[in-house]
């Protein structure tokens with residue numbers, strides 16, 4: 001993987017900003033931490049060599065631009081360097097021989113979206129946005145979906161959507177459902193709000209580890225932190241391990257590991273991948289702590305343009321629709337697929353945000369019923385190039401007040417191998 005230069009436009013706009021820090025935690029100058037910090041540096045340097053010579057600085061630069069998209073606080077770069085320091089921009093660690101130290105300064109000045117310029121293309125490498133920091137499962141999913149990509153960490157799902165919409169990334173890879181925790185509703189809602197297309201899916205076995213600082217024992221723990229999905233995927237196992245301690249939700253699993261490392265928290269463990277343990281210099285206290293060894297998360301790949309559907313390999317199509325006439329329409333919609341022998345693989349409902357309630361009846365004659373209104377998301381096993389799918393959707397359109405095809409894309413047909421550890 002080649003190194004890429006950060007967008008001059010973005011760096012220029014960054015340097016003209018009033019600034020403050022994005023840092024969830026930073027490492028201070030304590031001698032006692034020196035060894036661990038050096039260890040993290042060594043590991044990160046190794047990662048950099050193994051994974052991509054330019055990845056670390058690229059990630060951080062893109063991370064910064066993603067933070068701008070979210071109108072978040074931004075960070076100021078100073079030129080001071082200290083051997084024993086690692087800086088963090090919006091959750092991404094960088095060693096000081098790569099970048100300057102961050103300093104906390106004034107109030108953040110919100111940037112408007114119009115301040116952003118599209119990033120330049122970098123050869124044939126795809127830039128893939130994911131939510132989280134290096135070591136997150138979403139980063140692994142991005143690597144599985146696009147093996148030679150430049151992965152761009154984003155602090156929120158919304159930012160990953162916007163990164164693609166604004167040409168900062170070419171694709172986003174985002175989780176939509178997990179076999180233990182269920183649907184990731186936020187991404188269903190964002191799919192509707194943004195105009196991106198689903199162009200693929202990837203299923204990633206998720207193998208969780210309990211991570212803590214070297215030397216920390218289970219008995220020392222007062223708290224376990226992680227992504228809410230990860231906490232819920234490990235709930236029973238944590239109890240079986242005797243860890244009846246506080247659970248706290250953070251933005252992503254690897255971010256939890258990073259937080260412990262940067263704050264030197266000896267009473268806190270993180271649920272994250274073994275790769276996060278390596279990246280942030282933590283030890284694995286317990287391995288494979290997901291409540292089910294077949295724990296798997298399904299991610300979708302998103303792009304600005306749809307792909308051309310084909311029929312020479314298994315395809316899936318995702319749609320979303322709303323209707324005016326209550327649940328009876330749902331039966332008709334499902335029949336349209338059943339009639340054509342098209343299997344559904346997923347159905348999900350979300351509140352219809354602008355019209356949450358349907359009032360039925362007349363208050364003057366016995367009162368009114370108030371029903372919740374929904375958006376329905378359906379995945380079915382057929383390509384939009386398949387006449388059966390086209391006819392089914394033509395029929396569905398007759399019953400629905402709103403219908404959108406979110407994407408028609410190749411199904412993930414890779415062999416199923418649950419609970420691998422080397423994420």
Ligand SMILES: O=C(O)C(=O)C[C@]1(C(=O)O)C=C[C@@H](O)C=C1
Nearest residue numbers: 136137138175227229252253297
């Ligand atoms: O926090 C991470 O590492 C993520 O990639 C996020 C996420 C999720 O959103 O569900 C992805 C996969 C796992 O199911 C747990 C967490």
